[in-house]
Amino acid sequence: MIENNQKIEEYHRQVLTLVNLPTLPIIATEIIRATREDRVSVNQILPILEKDPPLAMKVLKMANSAYYGIRERVTSLRHAVVIIGLEQLTGLALSFSVIKSVNNDQEQRKLYWRSFWEHSSATGTIAQMIAEDMGINTPSNTYAAGLLHDIGKLVLYKLNSTKYGQAFDLCRESHISSVEAETKVFDLTHELAGSWISEKWKLPENIHNGISYHHQPDSIQEPEHQVLPALIQIADWIANHYSFKFGNFVTVLNPLDLKGWQLLKNHYDWLKDDNLNQYLNNVGDRMESIREMIKMLY
Numbered sequence: 001m002i003e004n005n006q007k008i009e010e011y012h013r014q015v016l017t018l019v020n021l022p023t024l025p026i027i028a029t030e031i032i033r034a035t036r037e038d039r040v041s042v043n044q045i046l047p048i049l050e051k052d053p054p055l056a057m058k059v060l061k062m063a064n065s066a067y068y069g070i071r072e073r074v075t076s077l078r079h080a081v082v083i084i085g086l087e088q089l090t091g092l093a094l095s096f097s098v099i100k101s102v103n104n105d106q107e108q109r110k111l112y113w114r115s116f117w118e119h120s121s122a123t124g125t126i127a128q129m130i131a132e133d134m135g136i137n138t139p140s141n142t143y144a145a146g147l148l149h150d151i152g153k154l155v156l157y158k159l160n161s162t163k164y165g166q167a168f169d170l171c172r173e174s175h176i177s178s179v180e181a182e183t184k185v186f187d188l189t190h191e192l193a194g195s196w197i198s199e200k201w202k203l204p205e206n207i208h209n210g211i212s213y214h215h216q217p218d219s220i221q222e223p224e225h226q227v228l229p230a231l232i233q234i235a236d237w238i239a240n241h242y243s244f245k246f247g248n249f250v251t252v253l254n255p256l257d258l259k260g261w262q263l264l265k266n267h268y269d270w271l272k273d274d275n276l277n278q279y280l281n282n283v284g285d286r287m288e289s290i291r292e293m294i295k296m297l298y
Helices: 002-017 026-035 042-050 053-063 077-084 086-102 107-134 142-147 151-159 161-174 178-186 190-201 205-213 223-241 259-267 273-295
Strands: none
Touching: 002 151, 002 190, 026 042, 026 086, 042 053, 042 077, 042 086, 053 077, 053 086, 077 086, 086 107, 086 142, 107 142, 107 151, 107 223, 107 273, 142 205, 142 223, 151 161, 151 178, 151 190, 161 178, 178 190, 190 205, 205 223, 223 259, 223 273
């Protein structure tokens, strides 16, 4: 046990000092800071976007996508922000900025990590959709928390790419969860590694909780803080179910058995198993538009 603790402490030290880990881009940081305010306005967000023309172009392109179903072409950045909404905008800024900073790798690795970002983006989108469709009152940055929920996998890869490849293969070949595979290879999970990078980036508490507890939302003591990790666990399962997969083998076959779903039912007494079953029946029709939206991030 002492040896294992020493190993984890050494990993922690490495994460805090790693120079090849992406830093949270300044634009994303500014948007997160702005959207923390209770009365944030489009007027506060526009000057931030205008500092990053490529991101502003992505916002316009996203607003004109089939996902939002706007009939007339959107040409104003202000109009685009209103259509997308500040919640989704935060996630888009994070997606575009962090993906761009990581994609400076070899071409083979770009393809390898593309599926990672597709899974992450899908999880964030689905988490936000579930919250809206089921009337679940989540804190801000639901999409961002879903987007970054597996960021610890990138941290593990940066710590030791060979070991991460072993854990990735072990998960698929032995039909065990990514957490089990990582524990066997690293004695460390992507949840813990993700919590370290979240602290390093000084992310808001709700995003930090989504990263750190999405496999074990019941380990948080305060019920109100369990909601977002629980939601992300369910969205993660749905993303995997619809083939947005990255280095994971789904060990829970029925989403009704997820700890996250049980916690949500306890927290919101109007939620019943039929709500999730009905959602699963309907969400498939929206997957194509989600795929189209994710493509725009690259």
